[in-house]
Amino acid sequence: MPSSTTPMTADFFKAIKLDEIDNSFQQELLDNCGIDLNTCLECGKCSGGCSNTHIFDITARQVVKLIKMGEVDSLLKMDSLWTCVSCQLCVDRCPASIDIPRIMDYLREVAYKNQIPATREQVLVFHELMLGHIEKGGRVEEGFLAMEFNLKTGDYFKDVFDPGMKMFFKGKVNPFTPKMKKRDETRRIFKMTSLRKG
């Protein structure tokens, strides 16, 4: 007989009450992306194949489980959103073909739209600068993008000497990339798909 001071199992493991789970996000994924998480076999092959699971705070398999349990808030703040390399190994190994990279993209998009801070700010800075290039000029100029990135992050000398200078002297860097002409067309695309209005 456990004494009255012995902690009960219920104190460690909160019972999952199925009728109290909020599965609205699971439904949202099905409606917006056509991804049905009910087909998950819980085999863990997604995490097994994942390129970066060794640095993920929440692994691919846990992402699927947490969506089913309605724990979306922690997913929108997780570090894995900003370290996933989109290598497509998880979806390819999944016996149910659950498109986890698309789920990661969707979560990131929701986080971005709601201005939830990225745990790796510099990743978001790089994405935004790159999209800025495309919006303004239709194409990306790698050398200028790298310079802007250093200015924006304050890490002014990152990669400047090695490999930057080596690349310059080998003739790898091209400051005169051909420009796109009909830039109004890409601007229109950006305007019409803009997530953060105003």
Place this chain on the structure above:
Amino acid sequence: MNVAYFPGCSLHGLSRAYNSSTHLVCDKLNINLQEIEDWNCCGATAAHSLNHKLSVSLGARNLNIAKNMNLDMITVPCAGCFGRLKTASYELRNNPELAKEVAEIINAPAPVEPEVTNLVQFFTEQVGLEKIASKVVKPLTGLKVAAYYGCLLTRPSKVVAFDSPEQPTSMDDILQVIGIETVNWSHKAECCGGGYAASETDIVVDLSGQVVESAKNAGADAIVVACPMCHTNLDTRLGAIEKSRGVKYDMPIIFFTQLMGLAYGYSYRQLGFRQLLNSASPLLKKQGII
């Protein structure tokens, strides 16, 4: 043979050697690469990471231009651009609601054609190994390399539908018919770290380091790639990889079209070998190729 050609930003920038060698090799194979007129950036990781509709729309505009050029096939040398264009094309075919929205966004009908192929795929499926072999004037015997495909030439297999997603052989086949020996190795289709080159360099050094280590252990003298991102990550970070692992790998990273070009009789200089940070010259000289 006419085909629409989508070079992408990198092939006009850091990976010009891939662009020039592709053009030279295609000349020899009588392939007329018609660059998609006034193409825009595919959006890369940045677009699909933050905005799905934007990513598909950027791809759709390029597909639409190619369609209006009356070409039924596009070939894309960059695995990253290939992945984005292929995904856009897949989404437009399979998601009529999205296709309708995209049509409005790009102010043109959402194109379900033309067919998008990567360059390795185009060479093996459309040109054929026999024709590739027939143009060889100098077989590159003595070279032992690891053919590195990276993530996006073969994945996601449902969308790409080309070769084996994790143990592909098509680039090995091309290299073999021009006289090169390719090794069996574990990291053929693992990730190099992709778009994190500048923003999360540690991830690139870690993942690319595993790729280089695995190629070296399999006995390769060079890694051969078909993607400018794989190339940039491996070539420019080799120094950092060697430093972090305390090993000197001595591993040139070469575009597969550069090696095809050598076998077709073009010069080291014409093929842009001088732009590689880790020179391939000692290796090629040792084998009497240059």
